[in-house]
Amino acid sequence: MRQKFTDKERDVETGLDYFVARYYASVQGRFTSADSVSGSMLNPQTLNLYAYVNNNPLRLIDPTGHEAKDSRNDVSTAGKPSNSAIRRAEWEAQAYAVIE
Secondary structure, eight states: OEEOTTSOEEOTTTOOEEOSSSEEETTTTEESSOOSSOOBTTBGGGGOTTBSGGGOTTTEEOSSSSOOEEGGGSGGGTTSOOHHHHHHHHHHHHHHHHHO
16 A cells, blocks of 8 residues: 555555545546435535545545545644635725725
8 A cells, every 4th residue: 555645545456545435546536436425406516426525626625535525624724714714804905995
């Protein structure tokens, strides 16, 4: 086993990445078994139970193979302002500058 991009172990014999709950085939860009967490009609991307991070690997992470999570809410970003908070602060600063 060796570490790959997602910091998951890759089985040298099968070429599959181990995500605790299931294996991921990076060549296919999908898991090899269905997700045990059901999808939601509110987010159609979750209905594909074989998809990795709802087909959005640039923004989402899936540390366990069960559920996609927003990478901006990851522990590594805890305590840091989000992009939306920064944009709002910039907007408010510009609004106050116009008022003055």
